[in-house]
Amino acid sequence: MSNVLVIAELHEGKVRKSTHSAITFARQVTQGGGSFAILVLGASAKAAATEVTAYGASKVLACEDGSLANYVCERFAPTVAATAKAGGFDTVVVTASSFGKDLAPRVAAKLGAGYASDINQVKVDGAKRVYRRPVFAGNALSHCEIATAIHVVSVRQTEFAPAEPSGGDSPVEAVALAAADGAASRVEFLALELGKSERPDLGEAKMIVSGGRALKEQFSAVLDPLANLLGAAVGASRAACDAGYAPSELQVGQTGRVVAPLLYVAIGISGAIQHLAGMKSSKTIVAINKDPEAPIFQVADYGLVEDLFKAVPELVAELRN
Amino acid sequence: MKILVPLKRVADPDNANKIKVTAGKIETTGLEWKPNPFDEYAVETALRLTEDAATPKARKGEVVVVSFGPKEVDTTLRSALATGADKAIRIDTTDDAIDGDLLARALKALVEKEKPDLVLLGKQQVEGDSNQVGQLLAEYLGWPQATFAGSIVSEADKSLVVSREVDGGSLKVRVTLPAVVSVDLRIVNPKGVQSVFTKAGHNYPEGVRFAALMAIMAAKKKPLTEVKLADLVSDPTLKVKTGAAELPPSRKAGIKVKTVQELVAKLKTEAKVL
Numbered sequence: 001m002s003n004v005l006v007i008a009e010l011h012e013g014k015v016r017k018s019t020h021s022a023i024t025f026a027r028q029v030t031q032g033g034g035s036f037a038i039l040v041l042g043a044s045a046k047a048a049a050t051e052v053t054a055y056g057a058s059k060v061l062a063c064e065d066g067s068l069a070n071y072v073c074e075r076f077a078p079t080v081a082a083t084a085k086a087g088g089f090d091t092v093v094v095t096a097s098s099f100g101k102d103l104a105p106r107v108a109a110k111l112g113a114g115y116a117s118d119i120n121q122v123k124v125d126g127a128k129r130v131y132r133r134p135v136f137a138g139n140a141l142s143h144c145e146i147a148t149a150i151h152v153v154s155v156r157q158t159e160f161a162p163a164e165p166s167g168g169d170s171p172v173e174a175v176a177l178a179a180a181d182g183a184a185s186r187v188e189f190l191a192l193e194l195g196k197s198e199r200p201d202l203g204e205a206k207m208i209v210s211g212g213r214a215l216k217e218q219f220s221a222v223l224d225p226l227a228n229l230l231g232a233a234v235g236a237s238r239a240a241c242d243a244g245y246a247p248s249e250l251q252v253g254q255t256g257r258v259v260a261p262l263l264y265v266a267i268g269i270s271g272a273i274q275h276l277a278g279m280k281s282s283k284t285i286v287a288i289n290k291d292p293e294a295p296i297f298q299v300a301d302y303g304l305v306e307d308l309f310k311a312v313p314e315l316v317a318e319l320r321n
Numbered sequence: 322m323k324i325l326v327p328l329k330r331v332a333d334p335d336n337a338n339k340i341k342v343t344a345g346k347i348e349t350t351g352l353e354w355k356p357n358p359f360d361e362y363a364v365e366t367a368l369r370l371t372e373d374a375a376t377p378k379a380r381k382g383e384v385v386v387v388s389f390g391p392k393e394v395d396t397t398l399r400s401a402l403a404t405g406a407d408k409a410i411r412i413d414t415t416d417d418a419i420d421g422d423l424l425a426r427a428l429k430a431l432v433e434k435e436k437p438d439l440v441l442l443g444k445q446q447v448e449g450d451s452n453q454v455g456q457l458l459a460e461y462l463g464w465p466q467a468t469f470a471g472s473i474v475s476e477a478d479k480s481l482v483v484s485r486e487v488d489g490g491s492l493k494v495r496v497t498l499p500a501v502v503s504v505d506l507r508i509v510n511p512k513g514v515q516s517v518f519t520k521a522g523h524n525y526p527e528g529v530r531f532a533a534l535m536a537i538m539a540a541k542k543k544p545l546t547e548v549k550l551a552d553l554v555s556d557p558t559l560k561v562k563t564g565a566a567e568l569p570p571s572r573k574a575g576i577k578v579k580t581v582q583e584l585v586a587k588l589k590t591e592a593k594v595l
């Protein structure tokens with residue numbers, strides 16, 4: 001019997017889709033019994049809470065306070081930990097977004113709980129729960145168990161498919177704001193600067209067109225027509241970001257976004273281990289590279305050995321037909 | 322400013338696809354030891370914060386590097402000393418005996434002894450990819466945390482404006498020292514770090530600095546002390562028990578297409594994604 005607390009992530013007052021992956025985890029571990037609640041924290045948490053009342057949670061907890069308008073870990077973590085304790089939750093789960101990865105360990109430390117980060121599978125075996133996580137940039141999978149009474153977990157968005165509404169109408173309850181950490185007085189939020197794009201978010205896109213260093217200054221000129229045609233998100237390798245051809249928030253890989261779209265088109269990307277770590281689980285991978293030996297071809301379902309400046313416009317023309 | 326930099330050695334990350342798993346254990350035999358890339362960036366960041374880039378030899382502060390591991394880890398620490406760190410500490414233990422939580426508790430004890438103004442570390446070590454030590458340590462110390470730093474501007478050596486790399490963009494905060502900051506890739510860009518000593522607008526070379534031969538010789542004389550893990554933490558219990566490992570399923574080998582037309586046809590009829 002598990003009692004799971006899902007932490008929702010808000011953006012501009014709305015629940016981020018990434019949250020639905022944490023809900024999927026909660027459903028999985030409570031399948032054999034138990035229940036889960038969803039905690040929403042923010043300046044407009046009560047309104048946002050109504051977005052997740054149809055997912056089968058026993059209740060949706062809303063902590064609404066102006067001090068939570070912008071994410072500061074030292075303000076969020078105390079309320080998460082206090083809510084987990086007060087509600088007798090045995091598991092706290094968050095999606096392994098940059099928000100989740102920043103927040104979860106601090107919560108774990110407050111609860112004296114063990115933390116398993118970025119898990120891509122959970123197996124429930126009676127009272128025992130085995131978590132599986134990618135290690136060595138996804139070149140091995142490691143299993144672990146948490147030895148403390150409370151577990152804190154962050155889940156990979158790509159392997160926990162977003163939960164769909166399951167009907168029902170979970171009651172929304174207000175929860176009190178816990179006092180911020182003393183350290184909160186030494187953190188001042190200054191600005192959140194997000195890349196502006198009309199395209200789908202990398203974490204949610206069904207298709208991604210991704211470019212490497214080879215694209216040079218023509219990164220957008222070459223990739224945009226293809227991405228527009230497919231309705232795809234645009235990704236990039238680290239080398240393309242570092243060189244300034246693409247904004248850094250587009251980076252896919254071990255230290256960028258981890259993605260698993262239905263179609264990933266890698267264009268002028270060599271396929272370094274750190275890049276593969278972020279896209280290897282894509283359903284179908286296409287690689288366009290002029291070097292037949294490029295490692296990207298080892299993971300590509302369809303490889304085209306060709307100069308990208310010739311192949312991509314051709315591809316756009318062919319798709320238009 | 323006194324900065325403590327935790328530094329782990331890892332099996333060559335560029336060849337991590339060559340690791341083997343035997344009876345559930347990950348084997349990195351044959352792979353060279355390298356400093357964890359993010360920790361190398363943290364050392365570079367610490368050096369940039371404690372110098373005037375015009376006169377990097379006159380360090381204006383102190384950089385202490387610390388690693389948890391067996392005797393061989395001394396090599397990694399010595400190379401950090403050669404690039405400019407002032408002193409090194411090795412906590413004698415093995416990777417199997419520690420987890421992120423124990424490490425953070427031990428670091429807390431070390432911080433209380435060394436009294437740095439800043440703990441600067443990598444956002445993750447690329448073996449376990451666990452991304453937690455900095456955050457745990459910050460909580461144990463009751464200090465502010467600024468994770469995934471892509472740029473740092475030091476203000477009067479008392480506060481830092483940190484641009485954090487978050488999904489979709491960056492989040493800027495000001496933290497007042499003492500604090501814990503974990504660094505991301507872009508911190509070693511030419512303008513990633515601005516100390517109070519270096520004149521504004523200075524461009525560093527891309528990446529981390531290398532040690533000159535003279536410095537490598539000199540580093541042999543810099544202090545490197547060994548501390549027993551038990552002297553820092555009385556309770557070595559691990560909160561997470563690591564079990565067996567396995568190799569991930571490999572993707573089935575794909576095919577090469579000859580033309581764009583063939584590619585589109587395959588995507589439509591075979592993969593059915595268009």
Ligand SMILES: Cc1cc2nc3c(=O)[nH]c(=O)nc-3n(C[C@H](O)[C@H](O)[C@H](O)COP(=O)(O)OP(=O)(O)OC[C@H]3O[C@@H](n4cnc5c(N)ncnc54)[C@H](O)[C@@H]3O)c2cc1C
Nearest residue numbers: 212213214237238239253254255256268270275290291308
């Ligand atoms: C700690 C660490 C973390 C990292 N994290 C990431 C990460 O998250 N994501 C990431 O991507 N990288 C990451 N990297 C960097 C990674 O190791 C590689 O350096 C990077 O992925 C290379 O990018 P690239 O493939 O675009 O460039 P390159 O390796 O330079 O490859 C360019 C490719 O384009 C091909 N090409 C050139 N011209 C043409 C043309 N006209 N037509 C067709 N093909 C052409 C070439 O054959 C080559 O294969 C990380 C590295 C470190 C150390």
Ligand SMILES: Nc1ncnc2c1ncn2[C@@H]1O[C@H](COP(=O)(O)O)[C@@H](O)[C@H]1O
Nearest residue numbers: 327328389442443445446451452453454
């Ligand atoms: N064995 C170790 N010795 C020193 N520092 C470490 C060790 N393991 C982890 N760290 C530090 O903690 C950071 C985050 O690691 P992790 O949370 O394990 O991914 C690393 O980048 C290092 O700075």
